[in-house]
Amino acid sequence: MNRIPTHVAIIMDGNGRWAKARLLPRGEGHRQGMNRMIDLADHAFAVGVKVLTVYALSTENLSRPKEELDGLFSLFRKYFKQNVRRLLDKGIRVRIIGDVSALPQDIRALIAESEAESEGNTAGCINIALNYGARQEIVRAVNRAVASGRPVTAESLSALLYTGGQPDPDLIIRTGKEKRISNFLLYQAAYAELYFSDVMFPDFSDAEFDKALADFAGRKRRFGKTDEQVEKEEEKQ
Secondary structure (H helix, E strand, O other), X not given: OOOOOOEEEEEOOOHHHHHHHOOOOHHHHHHHHHHHHHHHXXXXXXXXXXXXXXXXXXXXXXXXXXXXXXXXXXXXXXXXHHHHHHXXXXXXXXXXXXXXHHOOHHHHHHHHHHHHHHOOOOOEEEEEEEEEOHHHHHHHHHHHHHHHOOOOOHHHHHHOOOOOOOXXXXXXXXXXXXXXXXXXXXXXXXXXXXXXXXXOHHHOOHHHHHHHHHHHHOOOXXXXXXXXXXXXXXXXX
16 A cells, blocks of 8 residues: 555446346446445545546447436436535545537536536546547547647647546556456556456445555556666665
8 A cells, every 4th residue: 555556547347237136226236336436536535546537437338228328317417416525525626538418418517517616626636437438539639639730749649638637547447357448548548557356346345446556556567667677766766
C-alpha cells in the first residue's frame, strides 16, 4: 500500500450474473453495483487514488434488450444524484466520458448539472464512462485533429481524448472473471498494469480493491527500460 496508483480504472463486470445467481432481476444487480461503485470510490480516494474511471455503460451495452436499458435508465434517474452528492460533498470532481448525445434528455440534464456543480472540486476526480467505446473515442479525437489542420503527435492526440489533461491509468481492474478490456481506454492503457478478479462487482469489497493495490505495488514498471535503469531512477527519488 506504499505505492498507490494515481489513476485507477475499473471495468465493473458481473452485476447481471450476480443477480442471476441469486434468482434476482438483473436490475437488482445493477442497483447493487451502483451502490458499490460509490462506496468503492469513497475508499479509493481515501487511500490516495487521485483519478478513478469506472466503466458504467459501453456503446455495445446500448444494444441490450429495451427492458434492461429502461431499467438502467430508471435506476440512474433514481439514484445518480443522491449517490454522487456524497462525492461532491467531499470535493470530488465528476466527469462523464462517452457520447452522451444518445442518452435520454433528462439523464443528460442530470449529468450536466453534476459536472457543472463539481467543476471546481480538486480533492479527486471520478470519470463515469457512459455510452463509451474506446474506438469511437479515438475516431472522435482523430476527426478533431484533422479539423484543426495541424500535425498530430502522441501528446496532441491524447489531449483530444475524453480524458485529455488527466494522467493515463496506472492500473486497470476488471471484476467478474472475464479477462479482456472490452474496448475500454485503449489508447490510454498502453502502459497500464492489468488486474483481473473473479469476484462479481457487487461483491468487490474495499478489501478486494486493496488486494489489487497490493498486487500493483509489487510490480516493477519498466516502460521499455531495463531493470538497471529503473533501479537507478528509483535511487534518485
